Amino acid sequence: xxxxxxxxxxxxxxxxxxxxxxxxxxxxxxxxxxxxxxxxxxxxxxxxxxxxxxxxxxxxxxxxxxxxxxxxxxxxxxxxxxxxxxxxxxxxxxxxxxxxxxxxxxxxxxxxxxxxxxxxxxxxxxxxxxxxxxxxxxxxxxxxxxxxxxxxxxxxxxxxxxxxxxxxxxxxxxxxxxxxxxxxxxxxxxxxxxxxxxxxxxxxxxxxxxxxxxxxxxxxxxxxxxxxxxxxxxxxxxxxxxxxxxxxxxxxxxxxxxxxxxxxxxxxxxxxxxxxxxxxxxxxxxxxxxxxxxxxxxxxxxxxxxxxxxxxxxxxxxxxxxxxxxxxxxxxxxxxxxxxxxxxxxxxxxxxxxxxxxxxxxxxxxxxxxxxxxxxxxxxxxxxxxxxxxxxxxxxxxxxxxxxxxxxxxxxxxxxxxxxxxxxxxxxxxxxxxxxxxxxxxxxxxxxxxxxxxxxxxxxxxxxxxxxxxxxxxxxxxxxxxxxxxxxxxxxxxxxxxxxxxxxxxxxxxxxxxxxxxxxxxxxxxxxxxxxxxxxxxxxxxxxxxxxxxx
Amino acid sequence: xxxxxxxxxxxxxxxxxxxxxxxxxxxxxxxxxxxxxxxxxxxxxxxxxxxxxxxxxxxxxxxxxxxxxxxxxxxxxxxxxxxxxxxxxxxxxxxxxxxxxxxxxxxxxxxxxxxxxxxxxxxxxxxxxxxxxxxxxxxxxxxxxxxxxxxxxxxxxxxxxxxxxxxxxxxxxxxxxxxxxxxxxxxxxxxxxxxxxxxxxxxxxxxxxxxxxxxxxxxxxxxxxxxxxxxxxxxxxxxxxxxxxxxxxxxxxxxxxxxxxxxxxxxxxxxxxxxxxxxxxxxxxxxxxxxxxxxxxxxxxxxxxxxxxxxxxxxxxxxxxxxxxxxxxxxxxxxxxxxxxxxxxxxxxxxxxxxxxxxxxxxxxxxxxxxxxxxxxxxxxxxxxxxxxxxxxxx
Numbered sequence: 001x002x003x004x005x006x007x008x009x010x011x012x013x014x015x016x017x018x019x020x021x022x023x024x025x026x027x028x029x030x031x032x033x034x035x036x037x038x039x040x041x042x043x044x045x046x047x048x049x050x051x052x053x054x055x056x057x058x059x060x061x062x063x064x065x066x067x068x069x070x071x072x073x074x075x076x077x078x079x080x081x082x083x084x085x086x087x088x089x090x091x092x093x094x095x096x097x098x099x100x101x102x103x104x105x106x107x108x109x110x111x112x113x114x115x116x117x118x119x120x121x122x123x124x125x126x127x128x129x130x131x132x133x134x135x136x137x138x139x140x141x142x143x144x145x146x147x148x149x150x151x152x153x154x155x156x157x158x159x160x161x162x163x164x165x166x167x168x169x170x171x172x173x174x175x176x177x178x179x180x181x182x183x184x185x186x187x188x189x190x191x192x193x194x195x196x197x198x199x200x201x202x203x204x205x206x207x208x209x210x211x212x213x214x215x216x217x218x219x220x221x222x223x224x225x226x227x228x229x230x231x232x233x234x235x236x237x238x239x240x241x242x243x244x245x246x247x248x249x250x251x252x253x254x255x256x257x258x259x260x261x262x263x264x265x266x267x268x269x270x271x272x273x274x275x276x277x278x279x280x281x282x283x284x285x286x287x288x289x290x291x292x293x294x295x296x297x298x299x300x301x302x303x304x305x306x307x308x309x310x311x312x313x314x315x316x317x318x319x320x321x322x323x324x325x326x327x328x329x330x331x332x333x334x335x336x337x338x339x340x341x342x343x344x345x346x347x348x349x350x351x352x353x354x355x356x357x358x359x360x361x362x363x364x365x366x367x368x369x370x371x372x373x374x375x376x377x378x379x380x381x382x383x384x385x386x387x388x389x390x391x392x393x394x395x396x397x398x399x400x401x402x403x404x405x406x407x408x409x410x411x412x413x414x415x416x417x418x419x420x421x422x423x424x425x426x427x428x429x430x431x432x433x434x435x436x437x438x439x440x441x442x443x444x445x446x447x448x449x450x451x452x453x454x455x456x457x458x459x460x461x462x463x464x465x466x467x468x469x470x471x472x473x474x475x476x477x478x479x480x481x482x483x484x485x486x487x488x489x490x491x492x493x494x495x496x497x498x499x500x501x502x503x504x505x506x507x508x509x510x511x512x513x514x515x516x517x518x519x520x521x522x523x524x525x526x527x528x529x530x531x532x533x534x535x536x537x538x539x540x541x542x543x544x545x546x547x548x549x550x551x
Numbered sequence: 552x553x554x555x556x557x558x559x560x561x562x563x564x565x566x567x568x569x570x571x572x573x574x575x576x577x578x579x580x581x582x583x584x585x586x587x588x589x590x591x592x593x594x595x596x597x598x599x600x601x602x603x604x605x606x607x608x609x610x611x612x613x614x615x616x617x618x619x620x621x622x623x624x625x626x627x628x629x630x631x632x633x634x635x636x637x638x639x640x641x642x643x644x645x646x647x648x649x650x651x652x653x654x655x656x657x658x659x660x661x662x663x664x665x666x667x668x669x670x671x672x673x674x675x676x677x678x679x680x681x682x683x684x685x686x687x688x689x690x691x692x693x694x695x696x697x698x699x700x701x702x703x704x705x706x707x708x709x710x711x712x713x714x715x716x717x718x719x720x721x722x723x724x725x726x727x728x729x730x731x732x733x734x735x736x737x738x739x740x741x742x743x744x745x746x747x748x749x750x751x752x753x754x755x756x757x758x759x760x761x762x763x764x765x766x767x768x769x770x771x772x773x774x775x776x777x778x779x780x781x782x783x784x785x786x787x788x789x790x791x792x793x794x795x796x797x798x799x800x801x802x803x804x805x806x807x808x809x810x811x812x813x814x815x816x817x818x819x820x821x822x823x824x825x826x827x828x829x830x831x832x833x834x835x836x837x838x839x840x841x842x843x844x845x846x847x848x849x850x851x852x853x854x855x856x857x858x859x860x861x862x863x864x865x866x867x868x869x870x871x872x873x874x875x876x877x878x879x880x881x882x883x884x885x886x887x888x889x890x891x892x893x894x895x896x897x898x899x900x901x902x903x904x905x906x907x908x909x910x911x912x913x914x915x916x917x918x919x920x921x922x923x924x925x926x927x928x929x930x931x932x933x934x935x936x937x938x939x940x941x942x943x944x945x946x
Contacts, residue, residue: 066909282675
C-alpha cells in the first residue's frame, strides 16, 4: 500500500519525496519556501525520513541516522584514545592476572589500579568495544541502503526538463538574454562546449541537461561495502581453521614439531644477533642505549613428514625449505608464516664437571651433563660412576629440605650426585648448585669440580596463519577505490532551458567542488554568450555583510 | 664537504626561502589601495610562489642527499620525520595554491611549516642506524604516504584558521574569539619552545643527574635546561647547577616536563610582550590581512583538502601500515598507541565528512573541525611519539 504524492505535472512520487522526480517542482512546504533546494539524494524519498511507526521502522531509523552514525564514530574514537593512556596489558610482560594488577598499581599508582580494574587495560577486547564496532557496522549498512537505493533510482530516471521552480532554487543560476549572436544557435553552442568539457549532453525540445561524473555519487556506497567486507573478514577470524597464532621457542640444534601446523618440523641451525659498531649517537645517549641491534636472524630448515609416517614422529622427514628468518622477512609455506619475534642468548646447554679427589686434586674423569637431556648415570669405568639422583633445572631454594625448581628451563641448574669410586664403593652424596655445595653426610672424599659450561641461543618464533587476509585485502581495496571515486570526482549537472523569447535559464548543481563547476560554466558562458550567473549563497553572504554594516 | 653537510645547507636555504616567501605572501595580500591592487597581488603572489617552490626544491635536495648518505629514507627519527612533515605541508600548499590561487593560504601555511621545521631542528639531527624492524622498503612507502596525507589534511586547518580569522568578530567578546586567540597563543608557545631550546643551547647548559626509574633501576640523565622538575630520587652530579624545585614520581619524565615548563614560560613572556607592545590581540593584528578573502571559497578549499588528503591518509597510515605490520610482526593490527591514534585521526575525518555531507556542518563549524583534526595530527606526532610508550616511540 504505497501512498503517492501526485505532482502538478501528474507524476506519481512515493511518499516522502521532496522534489518531484519528473519535473523538479519542490513538493514539501519547506522546500517551496527555501531559496536554494536541499539537493541531498536529489530530493528522493528516504525510508528513514518517511516511516516511523513500527518497531522495525524505529530500529531502521536509529541505525540510518547520520547523527547516530557520527555519535558512534565519536564514542569509538574516545574509547580508543582511552586505551592509549597506559600500556595495554598484552604489552605488559607480567604473567598472571594478579601480577598484572600489581604491575599497574606499582607502576602507575592508584590511577593505574583503577585503570586495570575498570578493564581499560584490555579495552579493545571488551564486549562493549566490540558491540560499538558492530553497531558502527550495522549503521554503515543501513544508512547506505536507506539513502543509496533511492538516490540511484532518482539519478537513473532523470528528466532533461525541469520546472522553473526547480531551476530558480539551485545554488548557481543564470537568467536573461544572450549577450551576442543568434539565439537560435545557443543550445547548440552550449551542447558543443559541454561535450568538449566531457559532459554527457541530453536534449529534449528547448531543454538541455549536461551531466558529468555521475559515478562519483557511488563512491561513498562503494567504500562502505569495502568497510563491511573488512569487518566481516575480521569476524571470520573467530571461525576454526581460519586463524593460527602460536609461539614456539626453539634452541640451536633442536628440531621441533611446528605447533598448529601438522606434519611439519622446524630445525634451528643457528641464531644470529648482529649489532652496529657505531659510537653512541646523541639520541642514543639520551635514551640510554649503548648498542643498536642490526639483525635478528634464525637459520632454519623446515621439514615435512612423508605421507606414510606415523603422526607426531620425527623420522622420514623431507626438507621443504632452507631459510634465514629475519625481522621483515618471514618464512612462508602454504599460508603459514614464521616470524622472528624474540630470542634468548647463551642459555646453558651443558655443564662439565670432573670427579676429583679433594685431597690430591686427582681427577678420575669428566662428567658432562646435557641440561635438557640429563642421564641417570654417568659411567667412567667399572668402579667409577656418578649417579644423578636429582636434577633441578631452575633451582629456587629449599622447601621442607627438598630442593625446588621454578621452571623447567635450565637457568640455574642444581644436582644431587651420588659419586661411586673405588675408594668409596657405597657412594657419597653431594648437592651441587652454582656457587654452592652441600654434603649432607659430612665430609666427602670426592667432589664434582666445576669445569665449565657450554651455552647456546634460543630463538622465539611466531607461527601464523590467517586465511582472512585475502578478505581483508579485498575489503581494503574496495574501500580505497570507493574513497578515491567519492573524493577525486564530482557529479556536476547543468540544466538549461531556452524560453520562447530566446532568453536563457540556466541552473547548475554539483555535490562538491563548486569552484570547478563554476570554471566550466565560465567557459560555456563565454563560448555561448550566456548571461552572467550568480551564486545564490555568495549573494546571501553579501547581504549579511551589508546588514552588518548598517548596524 | 661531505654529502651530509650539503644536506644541512640545503635545509637551511629552504628554511630561509620559506621565511622570505612568507613576507612576500604578506606583501601580496597587504595592499589595500584600489590602485592596481589586483595586479600587485598577482605580481607579488607570483614572486612569492616562485620563492616557495625554490625552497621546496632545496628541501627536496636536503631530503635526497640525506637519503643517499644514510641509505634509507630520512623519516626514521623525530628530526627527520618532522622536517619531512614540514616539507610535505609546503608541497601540499603549492598543490592547493595552483588549484585555487589564493595567496593568503601561503601567508599561514608557510609559517606553520617554518615552525614545524624549527621544532624538528631542536631534536638531535645525527644519523642513526636502523633497528631491524625498520629495515624495510615499507618504511619509505608507509611513512611518506602517511605524512603526505597528514600534510594535505593540514591545509584544511590552514584554510579553517583563515576562515575563522575573517569570520569571527575580533572586537566582540565571544567563545569563538577566546578559542581562536588561544590557538594563536599555542602557536606562540611553539615559538617559546624553539627560543628556550636555542637560548639554553647557546649557554651550553648541561646538568647531569642520577635517578631511579619506574622499574627501580638506577639511571643517568642529562638536562639541557635548568631542571625545574627533578626525576624520581634524583642526585645532582654536575656542580653549580640549579637544584630541581620539585621531585616527580617515577612515571613522569621530569626532564620533558621541564622542557614543557620552559617553553610555556618563554612562550607566555613572548605573548605578553606582543600584547603589551601592540596593545592588541593577535587576532586583531591578523584580521585586516584576511579581509578580502571569499569565505565560501575558503570553506571549499578546506573541504577539498580533506577530500584530497583523506584517501592518501587512509592508504598510507592504515592500509600500508597494516601490510607492513603483517610482514614485520605477523599481525596487521596490534593496538599500538600510534596505530590507535592513526585510527582516531581517520575516524575523526570520517566524522568530519559525514557531518559536512549530511548535517550541513559547513563554514565556521567545519573550520573549527579542521583545526581540531590538525590538533589530533600534532598530538599523534608529538605526544604519542614522545610521551606514550609504544613501538613507534622515538624517545
